[in-house]
Amino acid sequence: MNPLLWIALVTAAIVLSLWFPRWRLKRALARPLPPEGLAVLEKNIPVYRHMPAPLQEQLRRLVVQFLYQKKFVGCGGLEITDEMRYTIAGQACLLLLNRQTQVYPELDTILVYPTEFIVTRNEVGPGGVVTPSANGLLGESWGDGRVVLAWDHVQRGAADWTDGHNVVLHEFAHQLDSESGAANGAPYLPSVSSYRSWATVLSRDFDNLRHDAIYQQHSVMDHYGATNPAEFFAVATETFFEKPYQMAEHHAELYAQFLQYYKVDPRDWMAPPVEPEHMASPFPNFAQHW
Template identity: 45%
Template structure:
């Protein structure tokens, strides 16, 4: 009898571990989304997010709900003496949540902390030259996306990216595109897709377009896509995500297959905004 009670208790404990946390998380998110969007946050969106004003009304409402959950769940950490404010939280969250519109909200499940520096920051780097000699140096960065649950941003560049919406550059979109790429593990330029056929189509188109970009740069030709995208497939996806949201018309005209794949993946059509 005691053994049955113990077994039953253990079984309930396992079931609780499996089902209760996700249920509680869904309940809490639903509750947060039902709360009125703070007036002060609306002012931040109006002041800092031209993107927000361009969105259709239904997407504006959806974005505000996503922002409320994102701000509640992610830990924002100021670095180099920076004091984190609601302006920082909301401005970053609004841009990050653009990438979640019209899809089941996952809120970047691997991401725990967002580290914010006042401006560009320096990180140690290791480089190996042609002779195989390894050198230690430092590199200046504006942002980084890590698989270990952290993302790093320059606040100055975050503000500048949010203010200018048509230059094809957005630091937050770039780094959070890496987060999407890293949902499955290491960033490879191929995010999680719905079907085997979708993976094949994505790989075929993106590989061909990346190779074309690299060949154009090797010939010294000017390119519409930022040369940094040619670094590797992961950067190609992140840069194209910036362009998709910021220069959709040019991307659709110059690289229609890329635009269609990103339109399907993000479940959005910025050309209609």
């Protein structure tokens, strides 16, 4: 074969391999979120109705891209439904609003179990003795491009957007954390100075939460966040999106760091909690939407 012709064919193949996926994605994004998808967002992401129109549009677009690029697999006999796909995608994409980022580029598959799933791991004890241990989990973020979720707890997170517990937000925060190369509580940040202030504030609040957990003192954040820095970031993310007023009051500097990172303020979508907290809904006129 003529060398020039061979070079031309190889070049054309490379250009086509780069262009065609982008063209397909562009075509997919040109399609609006269908009415049934919008209904799921309104039902299972209560704050969606209170977002400004540009953010709503941005979230819908992110959901379309998420569903185009990611694969859902039902486990334990569970059959994946559109409600599952739209609910998980919608909650996961809340973490991407207003941020110049790809849509979880390392993620390929979401595994969904009907309820708590069992994971067996080897635990190393004294003397190096290895003992298999079975643990029941509600969700997990793996470094091989997979997230695992228990659907009943996804539903619980959707049903109560004020308790600071949301398995989707938690596991997808781990995905963001790992984009920097390791899940260590320090996601990708724009500058060295950003890492300095992030480390200072999060290390201090992590130590404070560990103290609260040891002495069983009340905290705005779940004590599970005291497990390690990665879990602290994930729990703090849940708190930021579901209990923003409480977090801003009790962890002002931490809240400011999360404002800079997530580039949204969930207080804009929620009314301040009324004391006693359990007596009132944080969503204005929320009952009218059901």
